[in-house]
Amino acid sequence: MALEWLHPVLIAAVLVLAAIGAVRRVNLWRQGQKEPVDIVGGLLAMPGRYMKDLHDVVERDKYMSKTHVATGGGFVLSMVLIVLVHGLGVDSKLLGWALLASLAMMFTGAVFVYLRRRNPPSRLSKGPWMRLPKSLLSFAGAFFILTLPLAGVLPEGTGGWLLTLVLTVLVIYGLSEMLLGMTWGGPMKHAFAGALHLAFHRRPERFGGGRSTGLKPIDLGQPVLGVQKPSDFKWNQLLGFDACVQCGRCEAVCPAFAAGQPLNPKKLIQDMVVGFAGGTDSHYAGSPYPGIDIGSASGGPHQPITEGLVTPDTLWSCTTCRACVEECPMMIEHVDAIVDMRRFMTLEKGSTPGKGAEVLENLIATDNPNGFAPASRSNWAADQNLNLMSEVKEAEVLFWVSDGAFDMRSQRIIRAFVKLLKAANVDVAILGNEEQDSGDLARRLGDDATFQQLARNNIATLSQYRFKKIVTTDPHAYHCLKNEYGDFGGNYEVFHHTTYLNELVQQDRLKFDQFQGGKVTYHDPCYLGRYNGEYEAPRELLRSLGIEIAEMERSGFRSRCCGGGGGAPVTDIPGEQRIADMRMEDVIATDAELVAVGCQQCTAMLEGVVEPRPEVKDISEILIDVLIEEVH
Amino acid sequence: MQPDLKLVSLLSTGRHPKSGRACRANQDSRALELAMKTSSQVTAVHAGNPDNNVLRQYAGMGLKKIAVLDLPETADPTQSLKHYLDEQSPDIVLTGVRAEDGESSGMLPYLLSEKLGWAMVPRIAEIQSIENGKAKVLQALPRGQRRLIEVDLPFIASVDNSAAEPRQSAFGPASRATIETISTEIFTDEALAGWQLSAARKRPKRLKIAKAKTAADRFKAATAKSQSKGGTLIKDKPASEQAKAIFDLLVTESVIKQP
Numbered sequence A: 001m002a003l004e005w006l007h008p009v010l011i012a013a014v015l016v017l018a019a020i021g022a023v024r025r026v027n028l029w030r031q032g033q034k035e036p037v038d039i040v041g042g043l044l045a046m047p048g049r050y051m052k053d054l055h056d057v058v059e060r061d062k063y064m065s066k067t068h069v070a071t072g073g074g075f076v077l078s079m080v081l082i083v084l085v086h087g088l089g090v091d092s093k094l095l096g097w098a099l100l101a102s103l104a105m106m107f108t109g110a111v112f113v114y115l116r117r118r119n120p121p122s123r124l125s126k127g128p129w130m131r132l133p134k135s136l137l138s139f140a141g142a143f144f145i146l147t148l149p150l151a152g153v154l155p156e157g158t159g160g161w162l163l164t165l166v167l168t169v170l171v172i173y174g175l176s177e178m179l180l181g182m183t184w185g186g187p188m189k190h191a192f193a194g195a196l197h198l199a200f201h202r203r204p205e206r207f208g209g210g211r212s213t214g215l216k217p218i219d220l221g222q223p224v225l226g227v228q229k230p231s232d233f234k235w236n237q238l239l240g241f242d243a244c245v246q247c248g249r250c251e252a253v254c255p256a257f258a259a260g261q262p263l264n265p266k267k268l269i270q271d272m273v274v275g276f277a278g279g280t281d282s283h284y285a286g287s288p289y290p291g292i293d294i295g296s297a298s299g300g301p302h303q304p305i306t307e308g309l310v311t312p313d314t315l316w317s318c319t320t321c322r323a324c325v326e327e328c329p330m331m332i333e334h335v336d337a338i339v340d341m342r343r344f345m346t347l348e349k350g351s352t353p354g355k356g357a358e359v360l361e362n363l364i365a366t367d368n369p370n371g372f373a374p375a376s377r378s379n380w381a382a383d384q385n386l387n388l389m390s391e392v393k394e395a396e397v398l399f400w401v402s403d404g405a406f407d408m409r410s411q412r413i414i415r416a417f418v419k420l421l422k423a424a425n426v427d428v429a430i431l432g433n434e435e436q437d438s439g440d441l442a443r444r445l446g447d448d449a450t451f452q453q454l455a456r457n458n459i460a461t462l463s464q465y466r467f468k469k470i471v472t473t474d475p476h477a478y479h480c481l482k483n484e485y486g487d488f489g490g491n492y493e494v495f496h497h498t499t500y501l502n503e504l505v506q507q508d509r510l511k512f513d514q515f516q517g518g519k520v521t522y523h524d525p526c527y528l529g530r531y532n533g534e535y536e537a538p539r540e541l542l543r544s545l546g547i548e549i550a551e552m553e554r555s556g557f558r559s560r561c562c563g564g565g566g567g568a569p570v571t572d573i574p575g576e577q578r579i580a581d582m583r584m585e586d587v588i589a590t591d592a593e594l595v596a597v598g599c600q601q602c603t604a605m606l607e608g609v610v611e612p613r614p615e616v617k618d619i620s621e622i623l624i625d626v627l628i629e630e631v632h
Numbered sequence B: 001m002q003p004d005l006k007l008v009s010l011l012s013t014g015r016h017p018k019s020g021r022a023c024r025a026n027q028d029s030r031a032l033e034l035a036m037k038t039s040s041q042v043t044a045v046h047a048g049n050p051d052n053n054v055l056r057q058y059a060g061m062g063l064k065k066i067a068v069l070d071l072p073e074t075a076d077p078t079q080s081l082k083h084y085l086d087e088q089s090p091d092i093v094l095t096g097v098r099a100e101d102g103e104s105s106g107m108l109p110y111l112l113s114e115k116l117g118w119a120m121v122p123r124i125a126e127i128q129s130i131e132n133g134k135a136k137v138l139q140a141l142p143r144g145q146r147r148l149i150e151v152d153l154p155f156i157a158s159v160d161n162s163a164a165e166p167r168q169s170a171f172g173p174a175s176r177a178t179i180e181t182i183s184t185e186i187f188t189d190e191a192l193a194g195w196q197l198s199a200a201r202k203r204p205k206r207l208k209i210a211k212a213k214t215a216a217d218r219f220k221a222a223t224a225k226s227q228s229k230g231g232t233l234i235k236d237k238p239a240s241e242q243a244k245a246i247f248d249l250l251v252t253e254s255v256i257k258q259p
């Protein structure tokens, strides 16, 4: 074929240019802060992480997972063979056939990409992403035809100048998209950054079925606390942002986005990329932050993020529900990034919105967010005849009451749980007035100083006593005690009350009648489900009462937040709807008369929805209604 | 904002009403907020222990430095403060109305004003303007009323609870501010030395008999501050009306009987 010399040169030139792009991209990430990673180990683990962890997430969308395997797998294989066959001129029929096969696979995948892109759902970004199927098809198609002679299907030199010219143009088009786009910032960038992100993820514990949800503490002695500029992120966080494929799965599950608050996790991640790469968001072709037009944001690696790139309201709209993180196929950590930026706002600028400042001041002065007298914390237990740790020093179970102690509605849950513990003859004690807020709220509001103080105080108190396990009715305290106190030397065996009660039921220490009410559904609290992976115990408990749970469409790991996490009720960023109302609509859609919950915050949020609506009850409240009390 | 104006804000240790813990005092924080809004040259001063951690809470509002006149609890701070203010010669000194802890007499701004020979404006809510050596300040009166007062610089003012809320205290700036210790002559508080202090006894509370008939009355009773209310200005009215007003008052107060 004429111009035969052209393709090896082309391939080599594109590879060199891509390599230059890669170095530039890596340097962009290196603007971030140091964070040690296991380079060799990470790179070795990368293929496994791709096949298992990433693919598990992609697999939730069957169409896309098959498409991606065909396109991505086909491309990687084809690229290797192209370098051998067309670049280095290895003359082998076998390789030629292999290349044809892999190109055919890629082509098929690309056809499905094309079909999906004909009528893309709103969560997908448009813009350059719309040309991707065409680039994929040109790449696979052109190389397919070029390879035919090598495989001996067509005689050498088939086609004239015209065909060669057309193929060459398509090859250039395809190669630039696939290789140059990968490192110079096209849609294919996700493959390059995504692969490296898998290797150098900031939370490697997440891979292989692990869970890593506790926020990372900050060193309070630093000259600037929290993230002010994109370059204040760790370098591998920047790498993570760059891995985003703009699939919009995070957008589709974000409760704040659905409520019309000015947050869209996908746009946020894209804005972070705009931040560290410099420029404006005018090339962004996805859904905006509700109520904020695209095109007005601009940033640079050393420019304060909240001055021009992202409005503070965007950062404060998040409920830290982790739905986005759970859905993200690229394993991006949105919540870490949001809290990092909140830390700067709170710890450096003192600009926590809404009631934030007041709540934080209360936490400092009274150890509870509403400023109640610390000496009245255990008033609720006046008639409960409960052991105090300060008196008994030792107990099998330490019941962590949490700030629900001050709230009359939550007290009903707490009392119900105590009644169940007594019925099962559990050796239990509480800390009473010695307990302090777990620090959850302070931490999510960005005040890591107050969180660390509260954590240290609580750990010091706990260290005076002996107990086997901590049980709590509050998933937020549960999460802190279990996943976040470890960084300060507090390591405990912590259980959510539903897990513990389920154990008691299995051990036949609690007996119940059958439940007599109507239809029941169950709302998974974010901090119990996605944060701690406990989906089963509450359901088993309900089933043990003979309840057949009418599941909501969004349940389990896809549960929609009640709107109560992350300090969202405190900062109270306006939207078009309330998240709790939307969640109640999910409940109503199941025709349930009762929604079972396992969190006093969820109870408060869902009960805040105007009646008529289904009844809201904590699982322990449902249980005491059917408890068979034995006389001991 | 008047960048060239020198303000001094006096800070004391507050006491949280529910937990009794030391914290920034409500009125002092409002005074500091007002000072920071009025000028960029604010000196924050505390007379007492320089190691007091509460000072950091004030610093977190955005102060680079807090000056502390190092004094023991038994000292009379007014003398030391007077010397300090003489040196600094500020245009305005702001304090709270009364301290939340200790003697809590509310006398400090008055004693200082006496010693310095400056005017003292109690319970201000706002500084409206400062021009040609005169300041217009809004004084807070009961039930949200305000009185505009013009006062010559320099002056002292105590800041009322109804002044703007203090800004949030941020941990970063709080932990980085410098606490500048100023050693100063110690004047013993002779009066205090002669007192015997004993713990307050809780007295049984007299049951309140609700006199108010309507919700509006109850609201009034709950929000009233003990001060003279209402009043009409009759200075510029004709003499006959003035006489009538006085006559009516004497009748309502039962000094004379209605003929």
Ligand code: SF4
Pocket (backbone or CB within 6 Å): A243, A244, A245, A246, A247, A248, A249, A250, A251, A265, A266, A269, A324, A327, A328, A329, A330, A331, A332
């Ligand atoms: S952040 Fe993750 S889920 Fe969201 S658009 Fe990007 S890749 Fe998709």
Ligand code: SF4
Pocket (backbone or CB within 6 Å): A250, A253, A254, A255, A256, A257, A263, A264, A265, A317, A318, A319, A320, A321, A322, A323, A324, A325, A334, A335
């Ligand atoms: S954590 Fe929840 S609220 Fe926050 S961005 Fe993600 S999905 Fe949205």
